[in-house]
Amino acid sequence: MSIPHPGHKYALERIISEARSNKNLNNIHEFYLAGPSDIVGSGRVTLYSPLITDLKEMADLAHEYKIEIDVVINPSCFGGTHLTPHGYNTILWYLNQLNNIGIDSITVAEPYIIELLNDFSMKTVVSCISMVNSPQRARFFENMGADVITLDPDINRDFKMLNAIKKSVSCDLRLMVNEGCLYKCPFRYSHFNLFSHVTTAGMKPPIFGDYYFDKCISIRVRDPEQIIKSPWIRPEDIKKYEEITPFFKITGRANTVSWIVNCMNIYCSGNYDGNLLEILDCPSELRDLYFIDNKKLEGCIDYWRDCDKLCIDCNYCKMVTNSALKVIDNERRDNKCKEES
């Protein structure tokens, strides 16, 4: 399991200590985090920007427990700066620093940087932002130097494709389990590009709002079936994917440490009785709006694994929505608050 890390040392210590007390350390093979934002940005919201010296301390700590550290350098857009002499030198300098402090792998979306990484001993992990969703694309990236490919979650429920990719490459594959993005999200490229700019010092445009974020929530408020169609993998269903790969990634490095710990414990245990939205990496507001009974989703994967996504001829996801998803009204909310206090 690859575990998100918000980037400050306290978080890593807490995650490791929780994993130890729950005997989950053996399930964790890696922590991943973003590096200093004044060097390069990343494809997601980043809450903390560690210095290189912080990264070294954290790498040393993780290595004590035989866990690897991955640094994400995955903006989908560098605005062309990587192809300037200054940009090239900066990236090369940065990769050298990361290599020297013992970072194990780099998650990257930009093909040019994948090639640059071939000169280093660190592993190259292709980001989900590269949208590898076919054997053809997987082979391109493997030939460029990928050691690991994080597959596009849009194919998480397409076992025919997953098996075809597995057959076509010899590098490791990784599946993201809890990304809550819309299936075939129309904002994906644009939103990653926006994050790439706003997480990079010196490139930040003064935007008047995150249009994609607002839209993404609103679509699901008006049409909750879209949450069911998102390609998440329930903790209970991970075993069905072991024919594809033993490597799974929990997403959500912009969430609180407690949320990450909770998610890690649940995915490591492979069992969850509660609101699925609590463990999905999606706008947290949705957790206060809908309750999706995870136990009622038992067996859906057997239907979805062969689903051809021709929704127009099928009502399965609507049926599942009706049976497993409830709108949380104020009465329910008040009762929940009472229970918790």
Next chain:
Amino acid sequence: MKEEIISARKNLEETLRKITGFSIFVPEAKFFSMVCGCVGFASDLRGLLLASVEVSNDNIKNLLEDIANSLSIKPDIIYARKLPGSEEIVGLTARELCSRCKKEFSGDKPRPDIFVIKKVEER
């Protein structure tokens, strides 16, 4: 005041759901005071489209007026906030304006990101 703002949020969410038929979500509602002198009620919103506001303009106006009154605000203007160019409403505000903002917010379209539900009365 705590009770009033809690029930203001609930009332807004429940009534918008009834008016529109969608499970509109109000993640946050606040009672605000600005340095210029304006005071008001503001809420964040999810799932509301401009078309619904246009169709139910009067209902939404009455609702916001009631909520504002419950917080002792006498709103000069009520507006929906959206991203310029988009149909998505991300907030509703009822605001008692200071004298400077009264001038600035007059007219049908004082700012590109707002849709006026109740106009500032010209004097």
